[in-house]
Amino acid sequence: MAGVLDSVNQRTQLVGQNRLELLLFRLRGRQMYGINVFKVKEVLQCPKLSSIPNSRTVVQGVAHIRGETIPIIDLSMAIGLPGIPQETVPTSFVIITEYNRKTQGFLVTGVDRIMNMNWEDILPPPKGAGKDVYLTAVTKIEDKLVEIIDVEKILAEVSPLREDVTDAVLSKTSERVAGHLPVLVVDDSAVARRQIERCLTAIGMTVVIRNDGKQALEYLKKVTEDGSNACDHLALVISDVEMPEMDGYTLVSRCKDDPALRDLFIMLHTSLSGVFNRAMVQKVGADDFMAKFSPDELAERVMEIIDQA
Structure with a gap:
């Protein structure tokens, strides 16, 4: 041990x-x-x-x-x-x-x-x-x-994964996400971006996509350069961990160090799993962690986060 x-x-x-x-x-x-x-x-x-x-x-x-x-x-x-x-x-x-x-x-x-x-x-x-x-x-x-x-x-x-949200979960979405701010999705894999976007749009969310942590941080800095808070623009961020130029852990750290970004809810959504990843999630201060990829779990968790906001 x-x-x-x-x-x-x-x-x-x-x-x-x-x-x-x-x-x-x-x-x-x-x-x-x-x-x-x-x-x-x-x-x-x-x-x-x-x-x-x-x-x-x-x-x-x-x-x-x-x-x-x-x-x-x-x-x-x-x-x-x-x-x-x-x-x-x-x-x-x-x-x-x-x-x-x-x-x-x-x-x-x-x-x-x-x-x-x-x-x-x-x-x-x-x-x-x-x-x-x-x-x-x-x-x-x-x-x-x-x-x-x-x-x-x-x-x-x-070994294709099921990508569609089931009817049982979709039946819970009625009016729960209507009118909510967009979700920022950050992932370097085109396959993963498509899967997540398909899941979120199925429950009525609007999605903003960036391909890596550097692009995401630039986007967040831009939308808050007028002095506003990131929470005025986005419901939450769903980010991969492994990405070129800036990984998801570093993106979380940079956001939590910035007063305009630190209140933004950030979920790390990654194919990495196990004790190493959970220790890292805690260290950087991410708000949530989910292993890829279950459309029902992701949809239900996003609805929970929005309900709690």
């Missing part, structure tokens, strides 16, 4: 400093990719895989690891590259991750190292990259381009 607590304390030192730890890995070829260490449960040599009848071709099979049956996704194939050759699968590695309340493994050909970085050095993909590119961000390490993959986009294609 002491070891776990020490690890939590060590990692939470990064919170509010706009920093992250990036696990670097390779697929096919020399291109380097990255994933936030906070989403990684463990890395191991590819275990024996069992096939799944009628599964998608990107799913290599399932592995039985520490009492769990975990789907193993060929990450190379999932982003549109040639799949990892079958003869090299046994010598490949699996990155076990937790996203959106689910555990899955990503098959990669090699794992390099962990880098401690500043989110300011993590940049959005080039504007001409197009909507079909599986990237949320890019960075450079030792003058080499590192691509950070949009895992939420991959999982939305491999």
